[in-house]
Amino acid sequence: MTNGSPIPAGGTNPIRVPVTLRKSSGLSFVRRASRFTLRATRNAFATVGIVTVAAGYAYTRDAEIEKEDGSSVVINGSGSELMDGIRYRLELPLHNIKIVERNDQGLQSTIQSFVTSGSDKPLTIELRKLIDTIVAAAHDPKITSLHATFGDNLHLGPAQIEELRDAIILFNQVNPGQSSPNANNNPDHQTIKLDKPKSSSCYTHSFGNQKVYWTASAFERVKMLQHSGVVMLTGISSTHIFAKDLLDRHKVGAEGIFREKYKKAYSIFTDRTFTPEHLDNISSILASIHDSIFSSIAKSRSLPSPTESSFGRKFWYNVLNSGPIFDDEAEQTGLVDGTALGGEDETVKECERLTLERYSRILRNREKGHFFNQVKRQYQKLKENSFTDLDFSKLTKIISDDKEKIAIVHINGQITTGYGEMNSTGDLDITKALRELKDDDAVKCVILRIDSPGGSPIASEAVYNEIISLDQIKPVICSMGNLAASGGYYVAAPCRKIYASPTTITGSIGVLFGKLDLSNFLETYGLNVEHVETGQYANILSMLTSFSSHQREILEHYIDHTYNRFLAIVSKGRSLPEADTRKLAGGRIWTGEQAYNLGLVDSLGGLRCAVEFAQTEYTEKGDALVEVWSNKKSGFEALLKGVGLVTEGNYTENYISNATSLLNISSSNPVDSIKYLYNDISSICTVHDDWAEQWLNLWID
Numbered sequence: 185m186t187n188g189s190p191i192p193a194g195g196t197n198p199i200r201v202p203v204t205l206r207k208s209s210g211l212s213f214v215r216r217a218s219r220f221t222l223r224a225t226r227n228a229f230a231t232v233g234i235v236t237v238a239a240g241y242a243y244t245r246d247a248e249i250e251k252e253d254g255s256s257v258v259i260n261g262s263g264s265e266l267m268d269g270i271r272y273r274l275e276l277p278l279h280n281i282k283i284v285e286r287n288d289q290g291l292q293s294t295i296q297s298f299v300t301s302g303s304d305k306p307l308t309i310e311l312r313k314l315i316d317t318i319v320a321a322a323h324d325p326k327i328t329s330l331h332a333t334f335g336d337n338l339h340l341g342p343a344q345i346e347e348l349r350d351a352i353i354l355f356n357q358v359n360p361g362q363s364s365p366n367a368n369n370n371p372d373h374q375t376i377k378l379d380k381p382k383s384s385s386c387y388t389h390s391f392g393n394q395k396v397y398w399t400a401s402a403f404e405r406v407k408m409l410q411h412s413g414v415v416m417l418t419g420i421s422s423t424h425i426f427a428k429d430l431l432d433r434h435k436v437g438a439e440g441i442f443r444e445k446y447k448k449a450y451s452i453f454t455d456r457t458f459t460p461e462h463l464d465n466i467s468s469i470l471a472s473i474h475d476s477i478f479s480s481i482a483k484s485r486s487l488p489s490p491t492e493s494s495f496g497r498k499f500w501y502n503v504l505n506s507g508p509i510f511d512d513e514a515e516q517t518g519l520v521d522g523t524a525l526g527g528e529d530e531t532v533k534e535c536e537r538l539t540l541e542r543y544s545r546i547l548r549n550r551e552k553g554h555f556f557n558q559v560k561r562q563y564q565k566l567k568e569n570s571f572t573d574l575d576f577s578k579l580t581k582i583i584s585d586d587k588e589k590i591a592i593v594h595i596n597g598q599i600t601t602g603y604g605e606m607n608s609t610g611d612l613d614i615t616k617a618l619r620e621l622k623d624d625d626a627v628k629c630v631i632l633r634i635d636s637p638g639g640s641p642i643a644s645e646a647v648y649n650e651i652i653s654l655d656q657i658k659p660v661i662c663s664m665g666n667l668a669a670s671g672g673y674y675v676a677a678p679c680r681k682i683y684a685s686p687t688t689i690t691g692s693i694g695v696l697f698g699k700l701d702l703s704n705f706l707e708t709y710g711l712n713v714e715h716v717e718t719g720q721y722a723n724i725l726s727m728l729t730s731f732s733s734h735q736r737e738i739l740e741h742y743i744d745h746t747y748n749r750f751l752a753i754v755s756k757g758r759s760l761p762e763a764d765t766r767k768l769a770g771g772r773i774w775t776g777e778q779a780y781n782l783g784l785v786d787s788l789g790g791l792r793c794a795v796e797f798a799q800t801e802y803t804e805k806g807d808a809l810v811e812v813w814s815n816k817k818s819g820f821e822a823l824l825k826g827v828g829l830v831t832e833g834n835y836t837e838n839y840i841s842n843a844t845s846l847l848n849i850s851s852s853n854p855v856d857s858i859k860y861l862y863n864d865i866s867s868i869c870t871v872h873d874d875w876a877e878q879w880l881n882l883w884i885d
Contacts, residue, residue, distance in 0.1 A: 265546060266326040266538070273328070273535035274321045274543055278399075279335030279388070281540075282308045285344070285635055285665060286594045286812070307541065311344055312592075312791055312812075315351040317540065319792065320547055322355040322382065327543075329535050330355050332403060334388035338395045341666030342473060342687035343776065345399050347790030349480065352402040358382045387524060391415040392508075397519075398477055401484045407524040414508035415519045420474055422466055428456045435708055437701035439731055441739050443747040447694035447771025454698075465772055469689070472775040476686040487518050588808035589627045590798045592791070593617050599639030599647065599671045609636070611643035614675075615650040617813045622654050629802040630654060631794050632662045632679060638670025641695065641746050647675045648753060655680065659802050663794040664688045664785070669773060673784075674750060677757035683794045684776030684785040691784060693754055694771025695747045697739060701730040758783060 266272055287310045321327040330352065340348065358381075385405035390413035391397040397415060400406050431438055431453060438453035448455075448462040458466070478490045478500055488496035503509070503517065514520045595614060597607040604610035621627050632651070638644070651660050655678065662679035664672075667689035676682055684690055703713050706728070713728045724735045731739065755765045760783060768774075768782055779785045787793065799806045 265549070266324075268326075270326065271328045271535045272326055272538040273331045274318075274538050274540065276314075276318075276330065276332040276540060277307070278338065279333050280306050281314075282306045283311050283314060283338075283340055283344070283348075284308060285311055285596060285633075309540075311340070311347065313544070315347060315790070315792055317544055317547065318351040318355055321543065322351075322358045327538065328382060330382070330384035330403070331535075332384075332386040332400070334386060334391075334396050334400055336396070337393050338399055340395065340399075342477070343664075343666045343685035343790070345395060346476075346480070346685040346687060347792065348399060349402040349484075350790060351792070352384060352399075353484070355382055356384055356402075356404055389413050391520075394418065394420075394477075398481060401481045406485075406520045407522055408511050408514075408520055409524060411511050411523060411525075413511055413523070415514040416508050417504055417519075419504045420470055420477070422470055424458070424466075425452060426455050426457055427452050428454060431700070435704040437704065437730055438698065439701060439736075440696060440698035441736070441743050442696035442698075442771065443694050443743055444770035446773070447692065447696050450696050450698045453700065468778075469773060469775055472778055473687050476775070476777060485518055587626060588803045588805070589624070590629050590631060590795060590803070590808045590810045591621050591624075591627045592631045592633055592795075592810065592812045593621070594812065595632060595634045595636050595647075595672070595675065597636060599636055599643045599675070601640050601643045601646075608639070611640075611646040614647045618647075618650045618654050621813060622657055628658060628808060629798040630658065630660045631791070631798060632660065632676065633665060633791055634662060634668040634672050634676055635665035636669070636672035637667055638672050638674070638692065641671065641674075641750075644671035644674040645749075648678060651675060651678050659798075661794055661798060663791040664690065664776065665791075670694070674753060677754045679757070681787065681794075681797065682785040683787050683789045683791075683797075684779060685790055686775060686777040686780075686788055688776035688779075688785075690774045690776055690779040691768070692771055692773045693750055693765070693769035695743050695750065696771070697743055699725065700727050702727050703729055754784075 287308055318330070321330065338345070383405070384403040385407065386400045386403040387407050387409055388396065388400065389409045391400065391408070392414060394417055397417065428438070438450075440450040440454050442448075442450060445459070445461045446465050448459070448465070451459070451462060455462075475491050481487070482489050482496070482500075488499045490496050490500040503519075509517065509519065511520070511523050515522050593614065595609050597604070597609055600608045600610050602610045602612055604613050618630070621630050654660055660679050661681040662668075662676045662683065664676060664682065664684040665688065668676050668684070669689055669692040673691055673693060706713055715723050715726070715729060717723050720732070720734050721738060723729055724731070724739070751762060751765050751769060754760065754769070755762045758765070760768075768784060774782065774784065776785060776788060780788050787797075795810055799808060
């Protein structure tokens with residue numbers, strides 16, 4: 185017999201024990217029973233709650249659910265899976281798609297949807313999502329062809345077109361026998377061997393736009409829909425306006441301080457024509473972009489290279505100087521594959537039509553189905569255990585979406601202090617996002633997607649410091665879009681790896697400061713300006729006076745300090761001697777391909793390449809979730825823009841319009857003339873400073 189046991193080993197009579205002990209045993213039993221009951225109740229409710237939430241989460245998103253026999257079914261059929269035994273063609277209505285770098289104008293789109301009539305409304309899609317969808321289709325064995333239709337224009341920059349072309353070319357290169365993993369790295373879908381080659385085709389009425397043809401040439405078959413269509417390839421141009429004579433005529437002074445001789449964003453006010461350095465830089469950029477465009481067309485169309493032989497150079501000289509090339513001649517030259525008067529050829533008609541919207545839903549469903557199946561498998565394991573031994577940690581981890589992540593942070597437009605507006609990104613927007621990412625343990629890598637002409641040195645420095653701080657905890661890499669110039673490159677330099685497309689405008693490592701002086705202009709209308717100040721630098725930014733010698737001296741010192749800081753950041757970030765950095769700087773701009781050869785970027789490629797690198801280098805399984813870390817604009821700002829009270833505008837058009845308005849000054853109304861001139865010059869100054877080189881005013885249409 186053991187002390188405290190209520191039953192003796194060999195009998196049934198209870199043994200008397202101390203009353204206190206009997207009370208203690210009773211309380212202990214009650215406590216154990218209570219704890220068991222509470223635990224069981226908690227676990228039961230938790231199990232039901234978690235599975236219910238998971239099921240609802242998946243169900244509301246058309247989730248694909250795994251059945252007991254291993255097959256799968258999609259609930260809520262708006263995103264039904266592709267059927268077996270059917271070949272699909274994915275349709276890209278590029279004539280009716282608005283492709284954006286970042287789609288964060290939800291309220292604007294909602295308002296516009298109410299006022300836009302008709303069923304053929306343009307579809308807005310982010311470039312990254314469009315590319316991911318094409319890549320997913322390339323690896324989907326049920327999709328055997330890609331079918332695109334083009335319109336009159338394609339509102340993308342050169343680097344964005346290169347990224348889109350790369351995805352189309354990837355689709356073309358998937359052949360029978362190649363391994364085709366699920367696009368979302370989903371373990372619920374096994375690797376499949378493709379049994380049919382992929383094909384791609386595109387159609388348009390006419391290729392009057394050079395950007396459209398450049399994009400279209402990535403498809404295997406390029407056809408026009410009518411005999412009156414033409415292919416118009418002309419080369420590229422860069423147009424610059426110089427307002428020095430105009431300002432002199434109106435006695436408006438322009439004062440600029442810049443480092444160094446290639447930093448020519450302010451030349452619109454200070455020069456009458458190109459300086460030798462300015463012309464050399466622009467010519468070099470145009471030649472590089474020209475070669476990238478027409479070399480890629482030649483490669484896709486199996487035409488002579490414009491850079492590798494005299495025959496190729498002569499061939500492209502004739503093409504670019506022929507004017508409109510009509511359908512028969514374009515086919516004979518190899519620019520197109522003929523006409524399709526019926527709208528499409530027979531190879532396209534053999535495949536079942538699959539819209540971009542439907543396939544996008546299917547891809548979302550696959551991801552949500554993968555999530556639901558994870559929950560289901562974990563729940564089955566829990567059911568097999570003793571009820572009191574349930575461990576909810578793994579299931580809770582799945583529900584909480586605690587999976588490895590790669591975060592994309594967009595830096596679009598001018599980099600400003602404070603919070604950004606419609607065409608800018610504020611340093612507070614970026615630093616806030618980077619600090620949040622620093623504290624998110626699930627985020628394994630941060631990708632900065634930069635499409636910026638630069639901006640405030642103070643704002644750029646604030647972002648730079650936050651990048652350095654974040655990189656000490658988790659890696660930060662960079663993908664540069666159409667341009668990462670001046671301050672845009674300032675914040676890219678510290679990143680561990682920098683990706684750029686061959687045509688990305690890169691660099692402009694330099695600094696400038698300038699203002700216009702209206703004092704002499706005002707005197708012509710009998711207006712005298714007097715200043716009263718308490719310090720010799722109090723009116724240094726005033727447009728109603730020129731710089732004094734002391735003011736210019738202090739500004740020269742400030743510009744030198746900022747420029748040297750810029751050089752030091754680039755030298756450290758790119759592991760270059762400062763002497764070498766100075767040779768690459770001076771305010772000079774480069775294309776991505778030139779920058780790659782000079783060591784200013786690490787690899788040529790778009791955002792998809794940066795994501796693939798991050799998956800391989802910084803995640804455990806290579807299937808981390810990719811999330812865009814966005815900073816939403818206030819509802820009031822979005823509302824103003826949505827109803828058209830605030831517009832984004834076009835910088836090039838704005839500054840040309842403003843410059844033109846200077847020519848219309850009426851001397852009969854001096855007060856209005858002063859007001860309009862002051863406003864217009866202020867606008868031109870702001871626009872030109874913000875857009876650093878005006879992205880060259882590059883026209884490749």
